[in-house]
Amino acid sequence: MNYVSTRNKNVKISSAQAIVKGLSEDGGLFVPESIPKLSESEMSSLVGSGYRSRAKLILSKFLTDYSEEELESCINGAYTVEKFAGSNPAPVKKLDDNNYVLELWHGPTCAFKDMALQIMPRLLTTAVKKQNSDKTIVILVATSGDTGKAALEGFCDVEGTKILVFYPAHGVSEVQKKQMTSQGGSNTSVMGVIGNFDDCQSGVKRIFSDKQAVKRLNDGGYVFSSANSINWGRLVPQVVYYFSAYAELVQSGDIKMGDKLDFIVPTGNFGDILAGYIAKEMGLYVGRLVCASNKNNVLTDFINTGAYNRNRDFFTTMSPSMDILISSNLERLLFIMSGCDDEKISMYMEQLSKTGKYTVYNEILNKIQTDFAAGCADEQQTLKAIRDAYDRYGYVIDPHTAVGYHVSGGYSGNNKKVILSTASPYKFPKSVITGLGGSTQAENEFRLFDILNKQTGVAIPPSLASLESAQVRFDGECGINEMTEKVYEFLNI
Ligand SMILES: *Cc1c(COP(=O)(O)O)cnc(C)c1O
Numbered sequence: 001m002n003y004v005s006t007r008n009k010n011v012k013i014s015s016a017q018a019i020v021k022g023l024s025e026d027g028g029l030f031v032p033e034s035i036p037k038l039s040e041s042e043m044s045s046l047v048g049s050g051y052r053s054r055a056k057l058i059l060s061k062f063l064t065d066y067s068e069e070e071l072e073s074c075i076n077g078a079y080t081v082e083k084f085a086g087s088n089p090a091p092v093k094k095l096d097d098n099n100y101v102l103e104l105w106h107g108p109t110c111a112f113k114d115m116a117l118q119i120m121p122r123l124l125t126t127a128v129k130k131q132n133s134d135k136t137i138v139i140l141v142a143t144s145g146d147t148g149k150a151a152l153e154g155f156c157d158v159e160g161t162k163i164l165v166f167y168p169a170h171g172v173s174e175v176q177k178k179q180m181t182s183q184g185g186s187n188t189s190v191m192g193v194i195g196n197f198d199d200c201q202s203g204v205k206r207i208f209s210d211k212q213a214v215k216r217l218n219d220g221g222y223v224f225s226s227a228n229s230i231n232w233g234r235l236v237p238q239v240v241y242y243f244s245a246y247a248e249l250v251q252s253g254d255i256k257m258g259d260k261l262d263f264i265v266p267t268g269n270f271g272d273i274l275a276g277y278i279a280k281e282m283g284l285y286v287g288r289l290v291c292a293s294n295k296n297n298v299l300t301d302f303i304n305t306g307a308y309n310r311n312r313d314f315f316t317t318m319s320p321s322m323d324i325l326i327s328s329n330l331e332r333l334l335f336i337m338s339g340c341d342d343e344k345i346s347m348y349m350e351q352l353s354k355t356g357k358y359t360v361y362n363e364i365l366n367k368i369q370t371d372f373a374a375g376c377a378d379e380q381q382t383l384k385a386i387r388d389a390y391d392r393y394g395y396v397i398d399p400h401t402a403v404g405y406h407v408s409g410g411y412s413g414n415n416k417k418v419i420l421s422t423a424s425p426y427k428f429p430k431s432v433i434t435g436l437g438g439s440t441q442a443e444n445e446f447r448l449f450d451i452l453n454k455q456t457g458v459a460i461p462p463s464l465a466s467l468e469s470a471q472v473r474f475d476g477e478c479g480i481n482e483m484t485e486k487v488y489e490f491l492n493i
Contacts, residue, residue, distance in 0.1 A: 001064045003030040003232065006335040007346045014065045016127035019120075019233035020137075022226030023208055027349065028342070030232045031332050035281040036061040038243075043283065044257065046247040051089050052079055054247060055119075055240045061282070062236050063123070070126050078119035078237075083108050085461075090115065090241040092248045092418070095393045099408070100254070100418045101401070102245045102263075109179065110424035110461050111321070112272065113150035115241060120233040121154045121161065124225065127233075128160060135223040138491065139163040140207060142200035142228060144268065145172040146321045146423065148190070149179040151227045156185035163227070164189045164490050166200045169477045171316055171323070174445035175427060175467065182470035189490050190474035193483065196314060198325055203483040204228070213484055220493035229271035230328050238275035243284055245418055260287040260415045266404040266422055267291050267299060268322035270329035277333060277371060287415040292407035293376040294319045299327055303374035306365035308348075309357040317379060318431040319399040321422070326352070334360065337367045375407035382406060386435025396456050398423040399431045426452065426464050444468075 003018040005011040007028030013021070018030035038061070046054050055075045056068075063071060079089045085106045093101045107114025128137060137160060141151045148165040155163040165180060169192030172180075180190045193200050207213050208224055217224060229235065242263065249255045263286060265273040273289055280286040293300045295315040302308045310325040317323055335345050348358040360368075377385065385402035388409075389395050397405060401421040408419050425432045429448035433440050438455050442448050446468040449460045478486050 001036070001062065002033045004033055004340070005029070005342070006031055006331050007342055007349065009340050009342045015063045015232065016065050016130050019124055019127045019231060020131065020225055022224070022228075022231045023205070025209075026346075027209065028345070029230050029328070029332050031335055032062060035278060035336070038283045046243055047250045047257070049247070050087065051240070051244055052076060054244050055079065055237070058240045058243055059236060065130070066123075066126065074119055074122035074126060077122055083118060084114075088248075090244050092245050093395070094254065095395060098416050100245075100249065100416065101395070101421045102241060102418050103421045104241060105422065105424045105427075107150070108153045108463060109146065109149045110427050110464060111146040111150060112420070112422040113146050114153070116229075116234045116237040117147070117150040117154035117227065119237050120227060120231065121158045123233045125158060125160055133223070135218075135221055137161045137225045138217060138222045138487075139225055139227045140204045140487065141165045141226075142197065142204040143167045144197035144321050144323055145176040146427070147228065149176065149183070152180060152183045152185070152188050152190070155227070156183070156188055158187070162187045162222075162491065164191065164487060166191050166193050166204060166483060168192070168196050168200055169194055171196055172320055173428060173430075175429070175464065176320075178467050178470065178472070181472045181474045182467065183473065190476075191483075191486050192477040193480060194477060195480045196316075197323060198314070199480050201228070201326070201328075203480055207484050207487060210484065213487070216488065216493055217491070220491060222491060222493070228328075229269050235271060235275055235278075235329070238272060239279050239282070242276050242279035242286070246284055255416060258285055260285045262287045262290060262411070262413050262415045262417045264290040264292055264404045264408040264411065264417060264419045266319070266322060266400045266420065267293060268324040268327065270299065270327040270333070272420060272422070273372075274329045274333055280371065281336075287413050288373050289371060290407060290411050291372055291374040292404040293374070294322045294382065294403050295376070295378050296323050296325060297376035298325055299330075300374040300376040302330075303368055303372050306362070306368075307357065307359045308352065310352070311356040317399075318382060318428065319403050321400060322403065333368070334364060337364050373411060375410055377403045377406035383431070383435040385409070386432055387437060390436055390456070396425045396432065396436075396458050397421060398425045398428045399435075402435065424461055424464075425458065426461055
């Protein structure tokens with residue numbers, strides 16, 4: 001199976017090449033030429049099998065140039081019982097007969113990005129080996145909080161790679177910051193940027209397309225790659241958990257094979273929910289995908305009107321991983337829905353970069369509204385959702401999941417609903433305690449772990465419990481225009 005760029009479909013490469021390149025030179029994202037379908041017997045085979053065999057089936061449909069052994073080794077190395085605290089990395093919790101939660105935060109960093117970032121470095125190094133390259137891969141990551149740590153953990157001491165993470169210096173929680181600044185490993189570094197997440201992301205994109213920087217790296221024996229959710233190797237592992245959740249619910253007798261499920265997905269960069277769309281296109285029985293945004297509700301407006309407009313205030317919210325005004329992965333959806341109309345997509349993206357907005361034509365909008373619904377939650381509604389989930393179900397959710405919970409409450413279709421839960425409540429204890437109506441008077445965010453634990457009885461994840469005493473290794477900060485220089489410094493070139 002070949003992959004094409006969303007901005008030039010004549011660019012055709014293999015999946016291994018797409019994963020190594022990350023982003024196409026024309027600025028486009030890589031998308032499979034067509035979306036493979038699962039047969040009915042393949043769907044049935046998912047029921048009763050474990051997460052890893054489900055992953056193997058789904059990934060083998062997309063990564064056709066990887067051998068069976070290569071895929072198995074990537075999957076078995078990533079989704080281990082130790083790293084994911086049990087045999088199922090993505091368990092489904094039942095709230096009641098119509099409402100379920102897919103917990104995606106049992107990995108090493110307690111947030112859903114582990115689902116992709118534990119396997120992506122393996123897919124990447126396997127791909128590089130297949131190409132007989134001897135260059136060291138340089139991973140640059142722009143993070144709004146969770147991706148950074150998950151990427152650092154995924155790449156830590158992976159041979160043939162170096163990773164530098166840029167985060168908004170004043171836009172992440174204390175816990176998120178400490179998770180990153182205390183990162184171990186001989187190939188890792190972390191840098192705070194004086195700006196917001198979009199600044200970090202634009203900065204990284206600029207470096208990738210800076211010919212001079214690319215050449216300087218090449219001369220030094222390095223080659224850029226990306227671990228951001230624009231990389232196909234990040235996206236494709238996320239398709240698996242939609243199938244897995246469905247299979248689990250068939251297995252438990254909560255649904256019958258063929259029943260549809262609606263998925264409510266807290267979204268920022270449109271990665272998680274796009275994976276759901278791909279699962280649907282592969283034949284998974286999905287009713288609607290409900291896009292849940294926080295106060296930065298650019299996607300809600302887009303799905304409801306067809307007009308994407310980033311010219312609006314940017315809010316720093318209690319769900320910082322969704323504080324995003326440019327949802328990169330939307331480009332993939334538009335490409336697929338437009339029937340691979342690369343010219344149109346190039347035009348939209350040029351308009352977006354020049355004027356900050358574009359409006360899609362009616363036919364695409366109709367398609368979008370058939371598959372998607374959208375809603376958003378402001379800060380007050382997010383807090384109320386945390387309280388409501390606890391009062392009603394005794395279930396503790398983080399603020400990102402709470403955005404999904406709120407939107408789910410306002411959405412009623414004909415199907416059972418699954419909310420994707422994207423972070424452990426312990427990653428954002430202050431907002432969670434506030435939502436529950438407790439006092440957050442504490443010396444620092446780490447004391448809040450104990451408060452939350454006392455209040456709810458939910459166990460503190462071990463990787464977070466040990467964080468307070470961890471040593472800070474990276475306390476650097478830089479301006480938006482210094483990012484390229486910081487890359488050179490990191491690589492000594
Ligand atoms: C990244 C992230 C999201 C948003 O995911 P996208 O792929 O950007 O849509 C939601 N919640 C948490 C906790 C995250 O880390």
